[in-house]
Amino acid sequence: MRISNPRIVFNEIPNGLPNATTLVVDGAQTIDLDEVPLQGGILVKVLALSLDPYMRNRMRPADVPGDMPAFPLGDVVTGFGVGVVLRSETSLVNVDEHVYGFIAYQRYIVIPSINGNALDMEGLGLQIIHNKYNLPWRYYVGILGMSGQTAYYGLKDISRPKAGETLFVSAASGAVGHLVVQFAKALGLKVIASCGSDQKVSLVKSLGADHVFNYKTVDTAAELKQHGPVDIYFDNVGGPTLEAAIENAAQKARFVLCGMNLWLLNRYRVKMEGLIMTDWIDKYLEEFHEVVPRNLASGKLKYLEHAYYGMDRVGEAFVDLLTGMNVGKSVLVLEDAV
Ligand SMILES: NC(=O)c1ccc[n+]([C@@H]2O[C@H](COP(=O)([O-])OP(=O)(O)OC[C@H]3O[C@@H](n4cnc5c(N)ncnc54)[C@H](OP(=O)(O)O)[C@@H]3O)[C@@H](O)[C@H]2O)c1
Structure with a gap:
C-alpha cells in the first residue's frame, strides 16, 4: 500500500x-x-x-x-x-x-x-x-549530535582549558553556545557569555554562567574589560564581537573560531596564534645571523627599502607609513654610511 x-x-x-x-x-x-x-x-x-x-x-x-x-x-x-x-x-x-x-x-x-x-x-x-x-x-x-560535538571538541581540544581561566562565548543561548557554557563550567572555568535578549540572558545565567550580558543593550568591549581578560573565546558570531574579544584577550589567549563570519579559516582549519618576536630570539637569533646576511649578500634575498634622507623628513615618512605610501621598509637615514 x-x-x-x-x-x-x-x-x-x-x-x-x-x-x-x-x-x-x-x-x-x-x-x-x-x-x-x-x-x-x-x-x-x-x-x-x-x-x-x-x-x-x-x-x-x-x-x-x-x-x-x-x-x-x-x-x-x-x-x-x-x-x-x-x-x-x-x-x-x-x-x-x-x-x-x-x-x-x-x-x-x-x-x-x-x-x-x-x-x-x-x-x-x-x-x-x-x-x-x-x-x-x-x-x-542536537546535544548528542553535531551541535553538542562542536561545543565539546572545540572546547576540549582547541581551547586547551585550564581551571580558573576565563572563557567568553557568544550566541551563548544557541545550540552550541549553551553547551559551551556548561562544559566550560564543568572544567572549572569562569564563563562570560553574550546573547541577544534579556530573556536569553536569564536563561544562560540559570545554566551557571558567571557573567551574562545582552550585546544589543550594552557595550561588549566594556563588559569584557570589566570581567575579562579573556583566556578563551569561543566565537559563534565573528564580526564586532570577535573584535571586542581580541581587544580584551589575555596573554596566550586561545580563540575557537566556530561561527560563519570567518568561514575561510574553518575551511582550512587555520590556527591563530599571537607572535611576539622577542619570544623567539633565544631559539633562532644565531641561525638568523648566519643565514640572512649571507643570502642578502649573494643576491638570493631582495630587500625593499623606502629611505628618507634627513631628520626633517620624519613627519612625511610617518604619514606615508600610516597611509600605505611606503614601499618596503621605511627608514629615516640621518647619515649614509656603509
Ligand atoms: N565550525 C563548525 O564545525 C560548526 C559546527 C556547528 C555550528 N557552527 C557555527 O556555530 C554558530 C552557532 O551555531 P548554532 O548551531 O549554535 O546556532 P544557534 O544556536 O541557532 O545560534 C544562532 C544564534 O546566533 C545569533 N545570531 C543570529 N543571527 C546573528 C547575526 N546576524 N549576528 C550575530 N549573531 C546572530 C542568535 O543569538 P543571539 O540572539 O544571542 O544573537 C541566534 O540565536 C553558527 O555560526 C554555526 O554556523 C560551526
Missing part, C-alpha cells in the same frame, strides 16, 4: 533572510514501505531533523561556489537527521536500530548500499545509535 512521503524542498532562493516560502513541504510523493526496493540497503523512518545556520549558505544558486554544494532548487534538502530502521538488506544494520547522520529531509528514506556499505552516504557516514540511557531520539540531532 502506498502512503504519503512528505519531504522538505528548497523552493526559492532567498534574497537576504530566508522566509516562509524558501523551504516548503511537498506532500505529493508516496512510498510503499513493504515493496520499495532497498538495493542492498535500508529503509528508515525519519524521526528528527537538524536545522543549522550553515544551511543558509546552501540556499544559493547552483553556480555560486561554496563550502558545501548548493541545495538543488525544487529538490529535497539534506542535513543531519535521526531515524529508525524499518527494513534492512544488510547485515550491518538491523531492523529497529536507530541511525544518525546526513540524510534527505523526508519522512521515509531508502539508503541504498554503496560499495556494499549501507552506512556510507554522501561522504558523511550514518552511525548506529546506542542509546544506553534511553534519551529521546531527537536529542541525537
Whole structure:
C-alpha cells in the first residue's frame, strides 16, 4: 500500500533572510514501505531533523561556489537527521536500530548500499545509535549530535582549558553556545557569555554562567574589560564581537573560531596564534645571523627599502607609513654610511 512521503524542498532562493516560502513541504510523493526496493540497503523512518545556520549558505544558486554544494532548487534538502530502521538488506544494520547522520529531509528514506556499505552516504557516514540511557531520539540531532560535538571538541581540544581561566562565548543561548557554557563550567572555568535578549540572558545565567550580558543593550568591549581578560573565546558570531574579544584577550589567549563570519579559516582549519618576536630570539637569533646576511649578500634575498634622507623628513615618512605610501621598509637615514 502506498502512503504519503512528505519531504522538505528548497523552493526559492532567498534574497537576504530566508522566509516562509524558501523551504516548503511537498506532500505529493508516496512510498510503499513493504515493496520499495532497498538495493542492498535500508529503509528508515525519519524521526528528527537538524536545522543549522550553515544551511543558509546552501540556499544559493547552483553556480555560486561554496563550502558545501548548493541545495538543488525544487529538490529535497539534506542535513543531519535521526531515524529508525524499518527494513534492512544488510547485515550491518538491523531492523529497529536507530541511525544518525546526513540524510534527505523526508519522512521515509531508502539508503541504498554503496560499495556494499549501507552506512556510507554522501561522504558523511550514518552511525548506529546506542542509546544506553534511553534519551529521546531527537536529542541525537542536537546535544548528542553535531551541535553538542562542536561545543565539546572545540572546547576540549582547541581551547586547551585550564581551571580558573576565563572563557567568553557568544550566541551563548544557541545550540552550541549553551553547551559551551556548561562544559566550560564543568572544567572549572569562569564563563562570560553574550546573547541577544534579556530573556536569553536569564536563561544562560540559570545554566551557571558567571557573567551574562545582552550585546544589543550594552557595550561588549566594556563588559569584557570589566570581567575579562579573556583566556578563551569561543566565537559563534565573528564580526564586532570577535573584535571586542581580541581587544580584551589575555596573554596566550586561545580563540575557537566556530561561527560563519570567518568561514575561510574553518575551511582550512587555520590556527591563530599571537607572535611576539622577542619570544623567539633565544631559539633562532644565531641561525638568523648566519643565514640572512649571507643570502642578502649573494643576491638570493631582495630587500625593499623606502629611505628618507634627513631628520626633517620624519613627519612625511610617518604619514606615508600610516597611509600605505611606503614601499618596503621605511627608514629615516640621518647619515649614509656603509
Ligand atoms: N565550525 C563548525 O564545525 C560548526 C559546527 C556547528 C555550528 N557552527 C557555527 O556555530 C554558530 C552557532 O551555531 P548554532 O548551531 O549554535 O546556532 P544557534 O544556536 O541557532 O545560534 C544562532 C544564534 O546566533 C545569533 N545570531 C543570529 N543571527 C546573528 C547575526 N546576524 N549576528 C550575530 N549573531 C546572530 C542568535 O543569538 P543571539 O540572539 O544571542 O544573537 C541566534 O540565536 C553558527 O555560526 C554555526 O554556523 C560551526
